[in-house]
Amino acid sequence: MTETGMEALTEPYYEALKRGELVVQHCKACNHNIMYPRHLCPFCYETDLSWVPSSGRGVLHSFAVQRLGPPSGFENDLPYAVGVVKLDDGVQLLGRLWPDPDGEWSGYSCDGRVEFHGADAAEIAHRPVPWFRRAD
Structure with a gap:
């Protein structure tokens, strides 16, 4: 480099x-x-x-669903969820959480397993963060 x-x-x-x-x-x-x-x-x-x-698999340590708030650049995305994920690779990071099929995040739980599921390139260009889903 x-x-x-x-x-x-x-x-x-x-x-x-x-x-x-x-x-x-x-x-x-x-x-x-x-x-x-x-x-x-x-x-x-x-x-x-x-x-x-990365394996992309890990444990969801904490998460929050943002349903409303002051203008932040994300108001058009409401509601959305972010979570702290401890990857099996030994690192911890913040990422977005995909909603369940019903559009909610009720299926997520702290200490629940999650796995990386990338967003499309346009989404990543707009918001460059990793996205995770529940690991069933």
């Missing part, structure tokens, strides 16, 4: 999301997976980092 700015650092992550894939950084020195993107490993402070595919 020749550029050192945040755009260069995060580009592989966002490009993977656009392809419908989820990737995490991996430290070759200490073998830890890392999220969110950074220039050096927070465990051993080495800079030998690469991007590896």
Whole structure:
């Protein structure tokens, strides 16, 4: 990587999301997976980092359904849900939650299993975050 700015650092992550894939950084020195993107490993402070595919499966630790609120740029999306997911890969991240077929999120529960299901490229271009569904 020749550029050192945040755009260069995060580009592989966002490009993977656009392809419908989820990737995490991996430290070759200490073998830890890392999220969110950074220039050096927070465990051993080495800079030998690469991007590896994530299993996309994990546990939903917390979530909230936003039904109303002040203008934030997301008011046209109401209602929507976000959740904190601890991936089996050992990292934790924030993502959007797909609604159940009835348009609600009543099937989700804390400590319930979820898995990554990418959004289409247009959605990712507008809101570059990972999307998760309940793992049945």
